[in-house]
Amino acid sequence: MCRLGLSTMAEFTGGDDYQAEFDPKVYLERFKFGEDTFGENYLNFSLKHYCKTFTSGVVKGDTLIDIGSGPTIHQLLSACESFKEIIASDYTYRNHQELEKWLKNEPGAFDWTPVVKYVCELEGNRYRGWKKQIA
Ligand SMILES: C[S@@+](CC[C@H](N)C(=O)[O-])C[C@H]1O[C@@H](n2cnc3c(N)ncnc32)[C@H](O)[C@@H]1O
Incomplete structure (x- = not known):
């Protein structure tokens, strides 16, 4: 059993x-792939495990x-084929704005293309234009 003390x-x-x-x-x-070693290590690790879990x-x-x-x-990419609907949520309005910007393809939106392509490769290239399915 794991007990968490007040200090934790x-x-x-x-x-x-x-x-x-x-x-x-x-x-x-x-x-951003290829630009930061720590981020890339984290991303590689987490994407492989999301892929393993959801596939x-x-x-x-x-x-x-x-x-x-x-x-x-x-964190949601590999889950797309396993759930009919995915609801993303967050506490802060700035995170909502960032996701909205990406959904609407607005200028300055983060480019997830390299990450999506990498996940598709991990999953055996099942890239099917999934963004079109987002409502
Ligand atoms: C470290 S970020 C993780 C972001 C992303 N899930 C990932 O895996 O990279 C933690 C997020 O949890 C959100 N958060 C913290 N407390 C929350 C709460 N009570 N309800 C909803 N979101 C919360 C924060 O706003 C922050 O965006």
């Missing part, structure tokens, strides 16, 4: 701290609700 609990970052301090643009820097066929259903999506979609 106090280290969690609260929603208001994210609202005040979390900068989506800075966070997104780590999702296993064990984790699937009608609706997936992602709590604390931040300004990112990488």
Whole structure:
């Protein structure tokens, strides 16, 4: 059994701290392939595990609700084929704005193309223009 003491609990970052301090643009820097070693290591690791989890066929259903999506979609890519609907959510308005910008293809939106292509390669190239399916 895992017991969390008060000192451990106090280290969690609260929603208001994210609202005040979390900068989506800075966070997104780590999702640029080929530009940052730490970010690339994290991305490679997490994408491989998301792929393994969702292509296993064990984790699937009608609706997936992602709590604390931040300004990112990488965590949802491999889940697209396993759920009919995916709901991304976050506490901060700046993260909402960043995702909206990407959804609407607005200038300055983060370019997820290299990440999407990498995930498609991991999954055996099942790239089928999935963005068109986003409502
Ligand atoms: C470190 S980011 C993770 C972003 C993304 N899920 C990823 O894997 O890269 C954590 C996110 O959780 C959000 N968050 C923190 N507390 C939350 C809460 N109580 N409800 C919803 N989102 C929350 C923050 O705004 C922040 O965007």
